[in-house]
Amino acid sequence: MQAAAKKKSRKIRVAFHKNRNKRKRFSDLTRQSEAELEATNDLSTTERLSGKGDLTRYRTIVSSDEGDDGAAIRDIDQAATLPGRVLTAVGSNQCRVEAADGQMYLCSVRRLVRTMSREGRNAVVAGDRVRFTPQADATGVIELVEPRFGTLSRVSRYKAHIIVSNIDQAVIVASVADPHxxxxxxxxxxxSAEKGGIRGVVCINKIDLGSRRLLQPVVGQYARLGYPVVLTDALSGEGIPELRRLLRGRETVFTGQSGVGKSSLLNAVQPGLWRRTGEVSSDTNKGRHTTRVTELLRLDAGGWVVDTPGIRTLQLWDIVKEELEGLFIEFRPFVHACRFPDCTHTHEQNCGIKHGVAHGLISPLRYDSYLRIFNGDET
Known part of the structure; x- marks a missing residue:
């Protein structure tokens, strides 16, 4: 079969972040002149304001393709660049990239890539597949970020904070106690995992600090939904073989609240990773951040794991209320039973979801989580 013809390049206009803030307009000039009569002659009599703002900063780039989000992908000289995977990204000038041959490069990000307008906080994140121009002394410049898939994200400073990209599994670590x-x-x-198209795994650590009998309803709640659940104790090694099996051959992010033992679990899964660990504050019962940077780590048994800083609250990004019901997978069979097509499942009569909760077909705890997210409550 004849190979598909290469897409024709074209020049397009794309939005960029503005280069600087708008000039501040001076105010209260009348009061200032009355208070300082002697200095009136020194006041500015005119004020020039630039018309350039957020909507006028555009540039022309050459593009022959676009990502899944519709954003243009800039054409680059493929022959002059190497493919790589971002292992860590700190700011725009400290990206550790592994090339296809295993060599490490400390890369900066081309300013054109950094300034292209986007919804996310960071132009480059851990897990990104990139093309970069190699330079002397094992350094380089990232020229292009390939389209992402399998992302885990949250809201930070009113923007999307993509925690990691190009993964297929998220191990959500919680602890029985310390923190609760x-x-x-x-x-x-x-x-967030459902939204990003990745498989969720529930891992409950520190099981030595609680009652296994009391944990069974929690385990059953998630296991019935099809989520793998593993109970672990990083200190004794209980549950580690099962966790190791779930990680083999996959690209997995470890995420969860600070202090639940993510780094300790990784040290138990593969001794020699030497992930730094910490203790829970006795005053606040909250974990202290010991992992500062999101980092990809290769597993000897095959696959990758991503150690991430702990998160105390998680506000979901790019999720409208109308699609929230679809992210609770057990809601899906009951939605068609709602009387109203725009049912929010909060206060309406003849609601299929509420009927499922009343008859024990949907967990009341999961429904309570839905209501909290729907109403914008932080957890």
């Missing part, structure tokens, strides 16, 4: 178990936070992570 937060089912609402687990549910938010599972929603």
């Amino acid at each position: 178990l937060k089912l609402g936070l687990i549910d938010r992570f599972l929603c």
Whole structure:
């Protein structure tokens, strides 16, 4: 079969972040002149304002393709660049990239890539597949970020904070105690995983600090939905073989609240990773951040894991209320039973979801998580 013809390049206009803030307009000039009569002659009599703002900063680039989000992908000289995977990204000038041959490069990000307008906080994140121009002394410049898939993200400073990209599994780590178990936070992570198109795995650590009998309803709640659930104790090694099996051959992000033992679990899964660990504050019962940077780590048994800084709250990004029901997978069979097509499942009569909760077909705890997210409550 004849190979598909190469897409024709074209020049397009794309939005960029503005280069600087708008000039501040001076105010209260009349009061200032009355208070300082002697200095009136020194006041500015005119004020020039630039018409350039957020909507006028555009540039022309050459593009022959676009990503899944519709954003243009800039054409680059493929022969002059190498493919690589971003292992860590700190700012725009400290990206550690592994090339296809295994060599490490410390890369900066081309300013054109950084300034192209986007919804996310960072132009490059851990897990990105990029093309970069190699330079002397194992350094380089990232020229292009390939289209992403399998992302885990949240809201940070009113923008999308993509925690990691190009993964296929998220291990959501919680602890029985120190800090206490937060089912609402687990549910938010599972929603984020569903939104990003990755498989969610629930891992409950520090099982030596609680009652296994009391944990069974929690385990059953998620296992019935098809989510793998593993109970672990990083200190004794209980549950580690099962966790190791789930990680083999996959690209997995470890995420969860600070202090639940993500780094300790990784050290138990593969001794020699030497992930830094910490203790929970006795004053606040909250974990202290010991992992500062999201980092990809290669597993000897095959696959990758991503260690991430702990998160105390998780606000979902790019999820409208109307699609939230679809991220709770057990809601899907009951939605068609709602009387109203725009049912929010909060206060309406003859609601299929509420009927499922009343008859024990949907977990009340999961429904409570839905209501909290729907109403914008943080957990």
